[in-house]
Amino acid sequence: MMLRTDSAGMRGKVDWLLIFAAVGLVLIGSVMILSAASPLLRYPQIVQRHVMALLLGGAAFLFGLGMHYQVFQDQSRVLYALTLAILVAVLVFGETVRGHRSWIRLPLFAFQPSEVTRICMILVLANYLDRRHKQIERLGTLMGAIGVAVPIVTLLLLQPDFSSAALLFPVIIAMLFCTGGSLGHIASITGCAGVAVALTLLESLSMLHPEWSQNSGTLQFVGLLSRSNGWLAVAAAAVCALTYLAYRASLAMRFRYPPLYYWVTAGVLVSGLCAGIFINRNIKEYQRNRFLVFLAPESDPQEAGYHVNQALVAIGSGGVTGKGIFSGTQSQLGFLPERHTDFIFAVIGEEMGFLGAAAVLGLYLLLMGRIVHAARLSRDRYGFLVCTGLTAMFGAYFMVNVGMCLGVIPVAGIPLPLVSYGGSSLVASLWAVGIVANIYSKRYAFA
Amino acid sequence: MMDSGREGLNARLDILWMLVCLGAGILLLRLLHIQLVQNVYYSQAAERNRTHVLRQTAPRGRLYARGGEIIATNQAVFSLIYLPPSKEQDAGTLERLAGDLAPHLKQYSGKLLQGLYRAIREESAIRLAEKLPPKIMFKLSELRTLYPGINLIVEARRQYPYGASAAHLLGYMGRMDEASWKRLKGRGYRIDSWIGKSGIEKVFEQDLRGRDGGIRMEVDARGRLRQILESIPWTAGSNIYMTIDWTLQKAAEEALRQSTSGSGAAVVLDPKTGDVLAFASLPDFDPNLFLQPDEENSPGRAVPEFNLALQGAFPPGSIFKIITGAAMLNEGRVSPEDRVFCPGYFELGNRPFMCWEHKGHRWQDWLSGIAHSCDVYFYKMGLRTGGELIERYQRMFRLGLKTQLGLPGESAGRVFGPAQRRARGGAWYDGDTVNLSIGQGELLVTPIQMAVVIAAVANRGTIWRPHLIKRIEYEGKRPEYRQEPEIAGQVPMRETTWELLQEGLERVVSDGTGRGVQIPGLTIGGKTGTAQNPGGDDHAWFVAYAGRPGEEPSLALAILVHHGGHGAEAAIPVARRILQAAFPQSAKAPIRLSTAPEGAAIPVELMHRSVLPQVLR
Structure with a gap:
């Protein structure tokens, strides 16, 4: 299987297509940053920082490409310790920008550790799953994997960086899935998350339409749970009792399923309930507004819909060929917010039109396709898992960011890796691409 | 190296890859939908975002007097506009802006703030203040750098170079009101348009008004003007050439101002x-x-809007003796030689009617009776003629009917006579006839009606519809409108009656109550009048026609001095000054010059299109 003929792969050690995709995205991104940021007062500073980020990113790529990826597996504990240390450091020494304590300022430059730590988490988790692959079907392994991720997620939530933490979830799920994790386990975790998100949505909905909750017992009950711990306990007990009743009922009707199924169902529901209520209680107002805007764009609570609408107008008005670089009215005249960072895809859509936006889509697919390809060819399970995790990460960021610009996903403050302005993200992403290139180059066991 | 599980793992990886492709596919479809299917919709939205269209009021048509004097024109002025930023402005900034602007614009900051909020709510540019003098403009341009969204543009503003002259005739401009908006909506007007509110400005509103132009501006998200995308040129309004002789107009106003x-x-x-x-x-x-x-800061500004010449209906007093005389002479009830003895009063039954000359005029015939305005002569001759006939002659001279001058609010006055009394269900007595003979009683006439009457006497029978407009010059290819003289009626009287009437009126000036108006080298016929007014001082009347000897009269006038006292003392000096102005060679008056007004406005044509739409950056 690993000796499958791949003429391009056989010939070279370096995956030029992967590099082409990455460089293409970085180039488009750089041009767009130059264009979108040009009306800003701190334009020279932005250009200077971006050039520096490009240089550092190139170095990070070479670092990833040059260093044998198995070193990360060997030094997994060190890496994990470093990751946690850096996340603690940011909470202690970090600088607060717009309500997030997420920056570490060093003498020459500042960076956001969360961008690097998500790649570190993939490397650490890949090691854990690789070592436990024989017990992968066990619940303990699954819990262990979650145990590896939980400190990182918690530290991210403390910043608080809700978006980054939430986007680790699909990465973990994808890695569990691709190591051969039990589908039942994965379904349970997903179900738990599903209940939590659904509760948050329900609560947001009842805020959007107060009149609905007057007529709907469910919504009123959700509101009650958010306010009172006692009622939460009652609800949890009720869920357990109902599950037990269902178990007895199925026995009486001579259906025989293992009791474990019922306990898992109850556990999933209760933990989902608790997580959902926890989110409901701690979610920030602007974050809830993003949900609301997504649910009902026209409602526009506190102008939160402004971002989405302006992004849609920008992309939609771009047409096939776009308005030309430096000529987008939405971006150049300042209607589009966060235009060189989170909403850069909207600028591409406006100034380069469908051709440019589709090119970004195509390059991203090519990039992820090459990572998947490297996963298939990788010489060991560790490399496979790292590539899987990176595929999921790039895929999740790509879909959430572009989906946000296109109005199909709630606004989340995450960048489009390799394209958006932001040194930390660019350097981390290029490092990740470098690691993939290294895994590819080491695909032959004898090399 | 590869263990057996690897095959299964790759299958799961394929599923992951398919999910990624599925997601990308959905995004691509959405992208196609937004960019290609909904492109037009979003392009319009983007265009609305970045552009504001500001309508620019076209210069109104100019009004010219007979001699070419410009009596209403336009001036370049600055308007302060506010382009609302697309993002929510915090209330503090808006309040500070309103507070800073208020003293310069002489408006209350609360009102300004309302305007700012309205602009933001409606997402359209508004005028915060219009027609600002240049002095204020320079102060404002400093503020402009502090607050984005504030911009200045140039517009045309109506200007009346002669100030109050002919104000009642020209009218004035004002903001659109509710009723006018219903009428004018959809004819190129906006809710904040200025329209003519009275006079010529109102009557010819739609001719005077041109087609507004506009500027399409590119603005950024904070409402700052970036560039002018397009200037839509306006079409100026039509120029109207009026029949008014500016020298006479000025003389008339001046004389009235100096009257009693x-x-x-x-x-x-x-x-x-x-x-x-x-x-x-x-x-x-x-x-x-x-x-x-x-203007908006001084509500209830007291404006003497009442146009006495058109809307004021007064008893005519003795000037009505022209019509009484016409009736009695033309109907043959009285021969001009018939004499009446005036002891200073007249008794009807046991009720005395006084002559204004309490000493009495002794023996009076037609010529002396009219010349001295002897009331007793007209009491007796009026009774001999009868109220019916006198009323018929009132109607023949079109009293009780509007003259159709064409300005709004004209009063028709009131006919007085037996038929009118019957129509109202009353009885007519001889005492009424006596009163009517000298123009008292319930009879009411307006100065414009009396001017038409005296003009008909001057031209021997033709009642013209008085008119103010000579021609209207339209913009573009539409041929100009010319006002031809229109005959409203004829007074069919015998030539001898006209001779007697004119002879009588000329006698008034040469040898009677109107001697004060005499000007050497002119033939003038006139009649004084003093209308008794129970509510105050008498109104002084004088009507006259004048012309070169041997020629047809070329001018007819009617003067009313409100509460002026005796016609001979109050109204005649006014008439005399007008006649002196009209016939300068006859009197020792300066040669008539058409002088340009001082401090003349920049004509809009000179302001020119290339200059005018420029927004001051």
């Missing part, structure tokens, strides 16, 4: 055509005041 009460009306007509040569009413107002930026 300083209040009254003067109408001068050309008896050969019905052209209105002067049309004055005092007290007047300066229509420029209505255009001041602080």
